[in-house]
Amino acid sequence: MLTSGIILLAGSLLSPNPGLIFWTAVTFVIVLLILKKIAWGPILGALEEREKGIQSSIDRAHKAKDESEAILRKNKELLAKADAESDRIIREGRDYAEKLRADFTDKAQAEAKKMIASAKDEIEQEKRRALDVLRNEVADLAVKGAEKIIKTALDADMQKKIVDSMIQDLSTKRN
Amino acid sequence: MKRLNVKRVKAFLKVIAILVPLALNVDSLVAAPHDVAAVPAPAVEAVQGGVQAAPEEEKAGDVIMHHILDNNVFVFDPFGEIHLPKIPLVAGIDISITKHVVMLWLVSAALVIVFSVVGGKYKNMSARQAPRGLANAMEALVEFIRLDVAKSNIGHGYEKHLPYLLTVFFFILFCNLLGLIPYGATATGNVNVTLTLSIFTFFVTQIAAFRAHGVKGYLQHLTAGTHWSLWIIMVPIEIIGQFTKPFALTVRLFANMTAGHIIILSLIFISFILKSYIVAIAVSVPFAIFIYLLELFVAFLQAFVFTMLSALFIGLATAHEGHDEHQAEAAHH
Numbered sequence: 001m002l003t004s005g006i007i008l009l010a011g012s013l014l015s016p017n018p019g020l021i022f023w024t025a026v027t028f029v030i031v032l033l034i035l036k037k038i039a040w041g042p043i044l045g046a047l048e049e050r051e052k053g054i055q056s057s058i059d060r061a062h063k064a065k066d067e068s069e070a071i072l073r074k075n076k077e078l079l080a081k082a083d084a085e086s087d088r089i090i091r092e093g094r095d096y097a098e099k100l101r102a103d104f105t106d107k108a109q110a111e112a113k114k115m116i117a118s119a120k121d122e123i124e125q126e127k128r129r130a131l132d133v134l135r136n137e138v139a140d141l142a143v144k145g146a147e148k149i150i151k152t153a154l155d156a157d158m159q160k161k162i163v164d165s166m167i168q169d170l171s172t173k174r175n
Numbered sequence: 176m177k178r179l180n181v182k183r184v185k186a187f188l189k190v191i192a193i194l195v196p197l198a199l200n201v202d203s204l205v206a207a208p209h210d211v212a213a214v215p216a217p218a219v220e221a222v223q224g225g226v227q228a229a230p231e232e233e234k235a236g237d238v239i240m241h242h243i244l245d246n247n248v249f250v251f252d253p254f255g256e257i258h259l260p261k262i263p264l265v266a267g268i269d270i271s272i273t274k275h276v277v278m279l280w281l282v283s284a285a286l287v288i289v290f291s292v293v294g295g296k297y298k299n300m301s302a303r304q305a306p307r308g309l310a311n312a313m314e315a316l317v318e319f320i321r322l323d324v325a326k327s328n329i330g331h332g333y334e335k336h337l338p339y340l341l342t343v344f345f346f347i348l349f350c351n352l353l354g355l356i357p358y359g360a361t362a363t364g365n366v367n368v369t370l371t372l373s374i375f376t377f378f379v380t381q382i383a384a385f386r387a388h389g390v391k392g393y394l395q396h397l398t399a400g401t402h403w404s405l406w407i408i409m410v411p412i413e414i415i416g417q418f419t420k421p422f423a424l425t426v427r428l429f430a431n432m433t434a435g436h437i438i439i440l441s442l443i444f445i446s447f448i449l450k451s452y453i454v455a456i457a458v459s460v461p462f463a464i465f466i467y468l469l470e471l472f473v474a475f476l477q478a479f480v481f482t483m484l485s486a487l488f489i490g491l492a493t494a495h496e497g498h499d500e501h502q503a504e505a506a507h508h
Binding site: 018022032039 | 243244245271275276280283293294297317334337338339341362365366367370371374433
């Protein structure tokens with residue numbers, strides 16, 4: 001320790017040396033220029049690029065998150081809307097079906113009534129026609145029967161009388 | 176098993192604690208006649224300023240001086256020495272190559288080699304690739320200087336000063352580290368080298384101040400925004416302040432690097448002065464190793480401090496401080 005004190009006091013540590021200053025300056029400037037060219041440019045460029053890349057990926061991730069949240073929200077809204085819509089559709093369908101069934105029942109009943117009525121009419125008509133046909137048939141039969149009887153037992157006057165009375169009979173009955 | 180080991184170590188330490196003082200005593204007893212002659216020597220030297228010092232002590236001082244100071248001989252004990260060539264005077268200046276100039280060149284060569292490798296890697300690398308090995312190690316330092324030193328101290332426009340700050344950091348760091356290698360010399364332990372580097376910082380700072388404020392703003396800065404009647408005091412103080420900053424940088428780096436080497440050498444020479452192997456083993460070598468490790472830390476620390484303060488000075492010079500005052504003044508008028 002004593003020696004170090006003496007060295008400092010000797011002053012040679014602080015003695016200026018212009019040559020060394022010159023060489024330091026020259027060396028430092030040359031190193032600065034070389035390193036600026038070969039190292040700092042590429043390294044700092046790469047660092048900045050990476051920094052920007054990281055920043056942009058973070059931004060992108062945030063944006064993607066926001067977007068996905070928005071989409072999720074929209075999806076939920078859509079789902080809720082779809083639910084409501086389907087509920088409405090089902091309800092409407094049920095109502096409609098109800099109405100339709102009621103309508104159909106009414107219509108079917110009306111139809112059935114109409115059909116029954118027309119069937120009755122038809123039956124009536126058929127009956128009348130059948131009666132007509134029957135009447136004609138009976139008349140013919142009667143005529144033929146009478147013919148046969150009369151051919152064997154009665155004369156023409158008698159016959160005529162009977163037939164007339166018969167016709168009279170029939171027509172009154174008919175009316 | 177572990178407990179046994181601990182016990183053993185403790186016992187061993189106890190034995191050493193008992194034996195070492197004994198051994199020291201024995202040593203001094205054995206070497207008593209010589210010690211009697213040697214011990215007064217430092218005292219004599221201290222009193223007489225090394226004029227009539229004992230030969231042993233004189234030699235220790237010489238060796239330390241030789242190691243610390245600049246000269247034109249590279250000593251590779253015990254293999255011999257290299258005498259550097261003398262260059263004739265140019266414009267009255269002795270620009271012959273000295274030991275520290277050679278160290279500066281070695282540092283420059285190392286820097287160029289390391290960073291051409293690293294720069295080449297970065298040139299061939301896409302932005303998505305991560306750096307590996309040397310490039311990764313250097314990137315950590317570069318990124319540290321870029322963000323924690325330059326960006327946080329200079330702020331806006333720090334990119335312009337980055338090449339200077341990075342170069343000065345790695346230049347000083349490599350100088351400091353190469354000085355710790357045996358046979359090496361610490362160029363940053365020479366006041367001329369540190370002075371030159373601080374002058375660079377001084378110029379960079381002044382140019383940055385001129386660029387940021389213009390001539391008028393620069394002169395206004397010198398008045399520190401005080402009343403005109405105080406200018407006669409403030410302007411000289413501010414001007415002196417401009418020069419004390421690089422002076423502080425110069426002395427800080429030089430003194431730190433020199434002091435560490437003097438301490439290491441002094442610790443080593445304690446054993447030579449006392450002529451004791453015991454002192455060498457128990458004191459000199461452990462303490463020297465401790466200081467050496469400390470020096471490794473100091474090498475990084477001082478490079479960082481120099482760069483940090485340079486960035487701080489540039490930031491102070493370019494900062495738009497007193498902007499409010501100017502505006503207030505304008506409003507007042």
